[in-house]
Amino acid sequence: MPVTDQAFVTLGTNDIYCQGALVLGKSLRNHNTSRKLVVLITSQVTDRMRGVLEKVFDEVVQVDILDSADSVHLSLLKRPELGITFTKLQCWTLTHYAKCIYMDADTIVLCNIDELFDRDELSAAPDSGWPDCFNSGVFVFRPSLETFHNLLHHAEQHGSFDGGDQGLLNSFFNNWATADISKHLPFIYNLSISSIYTYTPAFVQFGSDAKVVHFLGTPKPWNCRFNPQSRWIIEDESLSGHQHLSYLALWWEIYVSDVLPLLAEQEESEGSESHQHHIGRIELLMKNENPFAGSQETPLNNPGDELPNNIAEQNILDSKGHDPDIQFASQINQEPVSPDSIQTPEQHSIANRVPGHDLQLLSEITCDPGTKEDNIQIVQLAQSASELSIHEAEEVARGEEERRKWEAGQIDYMGKYSFANIQKKLDRFLQ
Ligand SMILES: O=c1ccn([C@@H]2O[C@H](COP(=O)(O)OP(=O)(O)O[C@H]3O[C@H](CO)[C@@H](O)[C@H](O)[C@H]3O)[C@@H](O)[C@H]2O)c(=O)[nH]1
């Protein structure tokens, strides 16, 4: 039976974090939650992204960024870096719900966790860095304007010992560690991926019981590159030594199968006038090399072999669908372009081939969002790519400006296109 006075709540202050919120929302839906889903957003979130959020969440609630613009809480002015995560506190204003569970946009659920609604405020799991503190990425709370104002007052008086909401919430609910053991959520309700490598044996022993994965710290899943063919994360320096790649791959699986179709659908329903809006950017790279030969994609072996079976099985590598003849890179963005403009591999290789290498770096195809077929094509294209990555919308604008300059012969040979940078890029692709 649906429960209407309880909700899962998350926060996305911009389109990039909203992609995380969408994946979380879909993971909750996929595991048949009976509770409402709410996302808090700010005015920075584009209308187009709001449209997509509305397809997944029961409520999309716009809140203010708690920062210098908040005249009532001017003391926060001195700590502008607190603004964004303090925005989270506004979850206490959702007083039309009796009880809620807040979850960061960088979390996903692996199963139904509705039983958490049996707990009371403030229930949370220990932080892996300092277990006498709770992690504020997942917590049970009771919306109340009184609590909200007390929290703001506390922030004005004491600030936050870590500069974010977690420090503030821990000093506000300061008896969490000792008062009531039922408010200590088991760690499996907020498995921070860092604990996988700080205490691997415990992860091997208990990891298969995990219910919520939290991509705490960096990199976030949307900063990673994913190969939908191998269903695996493409590693770079920032990931070296990371042992949680199967969870990152799982995030991307949900993104490709459940979120990408919604993004494409939204483009279709809005038509081409709305192209000033961005939903981030989806960048697809296709290379004609074997996706595994010489790449840093690490199959599930050391220490992936140790990952819980339920996760490992979802990421068995195969090269199904890989076409060695395809050699072009593509990028889907907000530009309206007809399918006719999709360049053939030959055209691409002439325009973009790196001399001496059977590989080209990046070029662009865009799809006309006007018809259903084209949008199906966007999703199919993404699924058949060898690399997906998400970038900030500003980068698109910057990229367009760069392309204009490039075409006008004003090439930044001293900066971005310096020999050292090009070599770095080549090394990344060729190793
Ligand atoms: O630009 C931003 C930054 C954050 N968020 C939201 O705020 C959450 C917290 O930020 P996150 O980047 O996930 O922080 P963590 O890496 O998880 O770091 C820790 O420290 C943060 C600050 O105290 C706490 O908010 C987190 O819960 C805690 O896990 C995100 O998940 C989003 O929901 C945004 O919407 N936009």
Ligand SMILES: [Mn+2]
């Ligand atoms: Mn987080």
